[in-house]
Amino acid sequence: MAQIVLFENIHPSAREVFTAAGLTDIATYSSALPSAEIFDALRGAELVGIRSRTHLDADLIGRLPALRAVGCFCIGTNQVDVNSAMLRGVPVFNAPFSNTRSVAELVLAEAILLLRRVPEKNNRVHLGHWDKSAAGAFEARGKTLGIVGYGNIGSQLSTLAESLGMRVIYHDVEAKLPLGNARPAGSLQDLLAQSDVVTLHVPGGKATENIINAQALAATKRGAILINASRGTVVDIAALHAAVQSGQIGGAALDVFPTEPKSVDEPLDSPLRGLLNVILTPHIGGSTQESQENIGREVAEKLVRFFQSGTTKGAVNFPELPYQDAGGNRRLLHVHRNLPGALGSLDNLLAEHGLNIVSQRLQTQGEIGYVITDVDGEVSDIVMAALRAHPITVRCDLV
Structure with missing residues (x-):
């Protein structure tokens, strides 16, 4: 079976990185596979690349x-059980920065289109109506943009919006240094009350589930625009539908949904379909040629560095150890239960087999520890079997 398996039409830049590193045994799939087929596709794979539709649960x-x-x-x-992966010694990497610009540009474009009522005007022209009325149409300049989640995307959107003359306020659960003239709002409710456009850039999970609910929408400035390009679970869709129909929300744009279609031909099931002042896009915030090329290269490089040297910098679920040149004949990657004496047990075992430790780096996270050990001497199959059989070992590989 293939050493590397890539799903969901990952950009060719990833394959270029792998092949340049000498990793040429690659299988690719243009889409996610049904659960009944994915195990056979992954049997024997050492490195796996996925996008949002492929789910790797604990059982798999x-x-x-x-x-x-x-x-x-x-x-x-979120599509990977990262904790189960960690407990089995499997780091998970992502691309937190590569599509930042693409998402920010889409959000800003949607804000302008909705402020100008372009979706409604466009639909009326297609239906044969020439409605030139300026009623309800506004410039972006001078309007207040409220950014919920001032991370990589939110902060970049902030600078782009300011270049249009928008006033920017933001809310984040962590203290963030503002860029340009942006200012933090006192609370989420304060931001909602002030903003002409509210845009969401928060992670998924229980902490952010339905943070934009009926109560939050009622607290929003009447006629404001709501944009969600973060996670589908952040917005209560039924409450948003009611708020749009009542005019409390003047327009909305959603790129993510609580439940998304699994194929091109499966329709989106949402009460928002058919509302003329709502833009619905199929999770394309990062879907530009530039971002996909950057993502392909960034994640593939992280996988190659780990595969060839054990580097885990940028892993979302694993102790992070940066790259360092090898200091001995061979390098051992040892994942162990985070218990007292773990490192000593490893070192004693290596000494028993006549291996001299040249350099060693250890980092722990939660229930596991991860140590990279460069040694002089022959690391035989007997040594590897002893390391893997030790009660404290989670996983041990040789690079």
Whole structure:
């Protein structure tokens, strides 16, 4: 079976990185596979690349003993049981920065289109109406943009919006240094009350589930625009539908949804379909040629560095160890349970087999520890078997 398996039409730049590193045993799939087929496709794979539609749950990860690392060729990693992967010694990498600009540009474009009521005007022209009225249409200049989540995308959107003359306020659960003239709002409610356009850039999970609900929408400035390009679970869709129909929300744009179609021909099931002042896009915030090329290269490079040297910098679920040139004949990658004496046990075992430690780096995270050890001497199959059989070992590989 293939050493590397890539799903969902990952950009060719990833293959270029792998082949340049001498990793040429690659299988590619243009889409996600049904759950009944994915195990056979992954059997024996060491590196796996996915996007948002391929799900790797605990059961599947547990049935893939050869799996060494997962690359999510996107920002999110919710489609992977990252904790189960960690407990099996499998780091998960993603691309938190490569599509930042693409998402920010889409959000700003949607804000302008909705402020000018372009979706409604466009539909009326297609139906044969020449409606030139300026009623309800506004410039972006001078309007207040409220950014919920001032991370990589939110902060870049902030600078782009300011260049149009917008006033920018933001809310984040962490203290963030503002860029340009942006200012933090006192609270989410304060931001909602002030903003002409509200845009969401927060992670998924229980902490952000339905943070934009009926109560939040009622607290929003009447006629404001709401844009969600973060996670589908952040907005209560039924509440948004009611707020748009009542005029409390003047327009909306959504690129993500609580439940998304799994194929091109499956329709989106949403009450928002058919509303003329709502833009619905099929999770394309990062879908530009530039961003996909950057993502392909970024994640593939992380996977190659791990596969060839054990580097885990940028892993979302794993102790992070940066790149360092090899200091001995061979390099051991040892993942162990994070218990007292773990490193001593490893070192004693190596000494028993006559291996001299040249350099060693250790980092722990939660229940596991990860140590890269460069040694002089022959690391035989007997040594590897002893390391893997030790009660404290989670996983041990040789590079």
